[in-house]
Amino acid sequence: MSAYELVVIGGGEAGISAALRATQLGAKVCLINREPELGGGCVQTGTLPSKTLSNAAHFLENLKKGKRYGIPVVEGAKADYKTILESRHKTTMCEVGILASLIRKNAIETLTGIASFKGPRSVKGRAFGSPLARGLYPRASTAEVDPRVKPGAGLPSPGPGKAGAPAAVEVRLLDGTVHAFEAPKTVIATGSRPVALPGLPFDGKTVLSPDDLPALDAVPGRFLIVGAGVIGCEMAFIFRSLGSEVVVVEKAERALLGQDHDVATLITREFKKRGIRLLVQTGLERVETAADGHVRAFLAGAETVEADRVMVAVGRRPNTEELNLAAAGITPGPRGEIQVDERMETMVPGIYAAGDVLARFMLSSMAVVEARIAAENAMGRAVKMDYTCAPWGIYTDPEIGSVGLTEDEARAGGGDVVIGQCGYNDLVRSCLDGNVTGFFKLIFDGPTRRLVGAHVAGQDASEIIHFAALAVKMGARAEDIKDMVYNHPTVSEGFGKAAADALNKFGQRIPA
């Protein structure tokens, strides 16, 4: 008999969410994490640290707006990077404390060490397919996860076997001792790590991954960013505001592949306005690093770029190599990702997975929900993951919030689609705030007038997009969105105006 009903491998957002939900449902849970401090990438290196940096950058940009009220603006005001990092450290420690207290209060046992599966295990033969193939995803992911690679591609058929045998899990603790036990139910939430370019390993000093930014000692004078996906674009705006000269190189034909094309166009225009140089369809061929850390990057097409630091943000790889998945009967996908069905269950009954290790959206927001679904199913409930109304928040300047289908996806296959639009410059709130850059783009299904996608680029977009996410989920029609009463003056009024614009196009003469 196992001492635990559920073993969770990985103590990031996904692992903690799974452990907490299973405990609420009455399970005795053991949470295994490689590091003594919980929180994973979200707390230690990714979401929170990057948002501390973007807060500082926004603050600096907003300072410039004081002029409109006669508040003197200090020309050339700069932020001190070390102080930003101290602020980041305080936020991280605060969140680590909150997580530790939650774990304690819920009597979740934790082990610090590296977990892996051990011993043979039978696999139940059952139908298993890619969620993308079944149309569960609203659209492909960003350049962080190559959107051209379909999750589930090359999925092996599970062999015959019997269900329900507990998984044998082994944990190598920090002091080298090995702890082994059987777990009736397991959630794998081991996250991901950044991918380096061939011949250009991360050194944490000159060639950085996004995970290294909290350890950077100063704002680089010249910053070369490889990859114009979500993280590359966020960092380009941040470091430009903090004072770097920024060049972004992207192999694909545009930035923010996977996002709506109008969003990418706006961000490209804003790059230009800010003096951020974006080179698309440009590969990085090689890099020479001088002894003083100075970098010369050779781009395809014979151009060279000089930089003080290079950040490579071209994707992330799931952490599965150390898990000995074969012993559990799991064959990972082509990128090492764990493949699951809508219940977050792997091909092996009783073993679930959630978060970055799935290589789907690679967002904390999604990791938390996937893990909750995994835990509920592990505890005997029957719930499914629904990605159709899951929003994106991208913390560029301006921000981006999006949900559902892009215009290209909605039109694919000749669909009858009506687009409603409103510019931020049509909103009095935006004029008041001096934030008139951006737009609302609502995508409606022609025959039903239901909202199937929304893309907002502008002030507070990552906050207000939740309204559209609920509208997609509830199947709201253009008239439902237009007829809402909106607080005035707010940026959310843009939803009403964009819906009115769509109704105009549907043939009703309603002034937008």
Ligand SMILES: Cc1cc2nc3c(=O)[nH]c(=O)nc-3n(C[C@H](O)[C@H](O)[C@H](O)COP(=O)(O)OP(=O)(O)OC[C@H]3O[C@@H](n4cnc5c(N)ncnc54)[C@H](O)[C@@H]3O)c2cc1C
């Ligand atoms: C720069 C940056 C900015 C980001 N910004 C955002 C944002 O604004 N919004 C958003 O939603 N997302 C954002 N993300 C993504 C977000 O950080 C991740 O999606 C999230 O952290 C994934 O959580 P996870 O629990 O799946 O994995 P992780 O956070 O990677 O946690 C996995 C944990 O498992 C441990 N582990 C691995 N292998 C083992 C093993 N064998 N045994 C035991 N433990 C193991 C790891 O050490 C780690 O602690 C950002 C990411 C980056 C890099």
